[in-house]
Amino acid sequence: MTLPSIIDDNEFYDVKDGKWLSQNYSELDLPVLARENTILLRNPKAVHADYDFTKDVDIHLYDMHEGTTSVAVVDQKGKDAGKVTVDRTGNELKVTTTGLSGNATIYIHENGKTTQVTLDGAATTIKL
Secondary structure (H helix, E strand, C coil): CEEEECCCCCCEEECCCCCCCCCCCCCCCCCCECCCCEEEEECCCCCCCCCCCCECCEEEEECCCCEEEEEEEECCCCCEEEEEEEEEECCEEEEEEECCECCCEEEEEECCEEEEEECCCCEEEEEC
């Protein structure tokens, strides 16, 4: 199975043979392997690991399944502050958010390709 890195869209990890990887990263550049049907928020402008998850975030969607998937958004103290929901019907994704502020960009990671869309307001519909 080949998994993409969320840090670099050109970086992939082949995990089928179970090899250990040995590389050095800072706390903000550590690669995270994302499984399918994952919604992951990150702030590319963050200078510390405890950034505000509700402001100016990138929303990464990884091979979303048919149906509805959602994730809670928490503030810097770990309290619920919002939500991101993805409804997939065929090749259409409807992304709805609550509690986010500032500019948000959606990255759809699907079939080894990444598509970038600017979130316009609190919801948008994307055709793949």
